[in-house]
Amino acid sequence: MARPRKDDKRARILQAAVKVFARKGYFAARVSEIAKKAGVADGTIYLYFRNKEDLLVSLFDEVMAAHLEAGRQEMKAAPGPAARLLRMAEHHLRALGENRDLAVVFQVELRQSTKFMERFTASWLQDYFQLLYGVIEEGQRAGVFRPELPKKLVAKALFGALDEMVTSFILSGKDYDLAGLAAPVVDLFLRGVAVPGKVAHARPVLAATGAGRGGK
Amino acid sequence: MARPRKDDKRARILQAAVKVFARKGYFAARVSEIAKKAGVADGTIYLYFRNKEDLLVSLFDEVMAAHLEAGRQEMKAAPGPAARLLRMAEHHLRALGENRDLAVVFQVELRQSTKFMERFTASWLQDYFQLLYGVIEEGQRAGVFRPELPKKLVAKALFGALDEMVTSFILSGKDYDLAGLAAPVVDLFLRGVAVPGKVAHARPVLAATGAGRGGK
Amino acid sequence: MARPRKDDKRARILQAAVKVFARKGYFAARVSEIAKKAGVADGTIYLYFRNKEDLLVSLFDEVMAAHLEAGRQEMKAAPGPAARLLRMAEHHLRALGENRDLAVVFQVELRQSTKFMERFTASWLQDYFQLLYGVIEEGQRAGVFRPELPKKLVAKALFGALDEMVTSFILSGKDYDLAGLAAPVVDLFLRGVAVPGKVAHARPVLAATGAGRGGK
Amino acid sequence: MARPRKDDKRARILQAAVKVFARKGYFAARVSEIAKKAGVADGTIYLYFRNKEDLLVSLFDEVMAAHLEAGRQEMKAAPGPAARLLRMAEHHLRALGENRDLAVVFQVELRQSTKFMERFTASWLQDYFQLLYGVIEEGQRAGVFRPELPKKLVAKALFGALDEMVTSFILSGKDYDLAGLAAPVVDLFLRGVAVPGKVAHARPVLAATGAGRGGK
DNA sequence: GATGAATGAGCGTTCATTCAT
């Protein structure tokens, strides 16, 4: 009845690609297997994507665009910098915790070459970091975040911590509540490990770090 | 007269492998190119390693063994939990900041499949985490680290943050002082982003974090 | 109102095919490119032609039919055997010299397989040779052509010489007056290279020449 | 016993290629079939040749080099221009008449694209023509060949006639004495079709023809 | 131990052709 239109096929191919990439890995994934799982002929894939790599890249770009926009909206609604960080963290962990295959593709397959990594960094991560920068500066202006901390360092550290939660989740093979880790991670970031007043500065905080990722 | 030629060749092959893997990526790396750079015949590689994958795995295992032992020693010498975290962070960042090719292999090439990731997790990361656990518990017992924080979460977050520093360093293409980031990162972890007293708990800290990586 | 659209489309497709075959070669020519240049959909081509090969064959048959009939007429009008040979040669060279794309298709693309060659031989070349045979026999009966020469040999030699002029023209990339070569070539054939009386028979002329082309 | 050395394999591959190209045509020929017929693995072909096309081109270049050198030697030994033309024609027809597969490759497969044709023209044919030019000029200086004939035209016409004999031989499917046609063809060229004195000039001989083949 | 010539399995991609609309 409903005519299976172009976008239907494209979407089915992408869904199939996520599954196959996640299970086999990008290199071991066979285009013909993706086609089979999508219910189309091998050649049909090439009507929608330039080649195998374009499948991965398109997957990435489209998921990222949607994810980031949703994250932006969600964050806006939160009251104050601390709550915003929490929202972002929850959004990050929820998105990947809800779709294990997608998470595998993002945590593992997309990082198998500096080429992909650089693309990842240049497109998604920069935007993600911009959001974080905004929140951090806001917190510093409001006097609730330590003003001497370099925002780039903070953003990288927070992203790195969350990223590790996702990777750990993937590799655990278990299905616990990944998004539930957002709160303790953010709390850890906000208040630190040390009992206040009990730990002296390890060393004075250095100024800055030079380039952000990909600042080539 | 004849010195252990064997080890000489084996080492030369591993050195060549690091370079080629770093420059081309594991899949695009050609065994014949590694052989050429090592100054041996293609077949000779198979006298020392089972196959191409074994090259990567051996590389990883040997570097890791040395690195972890060194880290363990270095940490021991540090006075108190906070200083020990800093030593570990410095050791981590120094080792990878000093050898860009090796860092590329560890940050990128070794993560291109869940298979490698799992091995990575099972061998190195668990030991690394054990070291961190010890320090964290020591800090908690000493009353300088917040006792309610789950040590697994703290360890993952710290590792994730450092890991992101390395990845960022790799992708930046620049050659700044990576190890110098250890101090600010550890400071951030110890004291947190928030100005003490200014930020309420985002939410109560949850207890569990699920499994550690690789708890399959 | 509606004029024969059908023939219009068919003709446009053939014209497009000549161009694309000439520029890309038969194998590298894409049916879709021919369709595009003809301004029709890919599938439309299959309403007029059985398949890609049929495009080439139809092209060949139709051009040949017209060409040969024209040649026959033109030849008839010529006074005497020598003039007739000249007319044929001029007709041959003019037809191909005026349309470079067509010449490429006839000299190159139609000869890429023994299958096409055989078809070429069986249809066009036999008729062409029949015309030549008639003229040669006429000349021999009239006592102006050497009676001992086997007509098949003469016909093949003349055709081969003209054919080489066309091929040479194609490959030169230049646009000189190909038809103008008809006269000197025919003169060469009629009178020979040797100064009369100065060259003895190299060897006695053999009788038979075996089969004509395609005498399978 | 005798170590099957490198050249042995290379030669076997080329021999197999001639057969397969001749029977199937270049495009339809499968590399794996050539390998099989040569008794080597598919990949072995690529140790000796860059790719499939290089098989054809190498075949051509090597056969041509040998053929042309032999032709040059044979011609030298002949007494006078007329005998030399005959020797060249015999050599040409003999070489191809003796190896039908090779003849098919040279007459058909090597001419399926302007790319190959141009290569053919640039390398072999130019040398062949140079030999002919020498003989023609010698004949003209000696007063036995008509001085007003442009040597390029004569060379092309003679080559074209011989070439057509070979093509005709190939397509006939019969196995007559191709080389035996050399004498009558050369006789025809030397003395012409016309009975001396019986045929007037068709038209005055034009001066020249511009470029030879490939004179782009 | 060392060599490097030989192996051959394995797959991304193209494109002539079809057929539902």
Place this chain on the structure above:
DNA sequence: GATGAATGAACGCTCATTCAT
């Protein structure tokens, strides 16, 4: 008649690995 999205068979080439020397 016309369309063009979809099909899927077909293959050149690479390269990790082996093994005779």
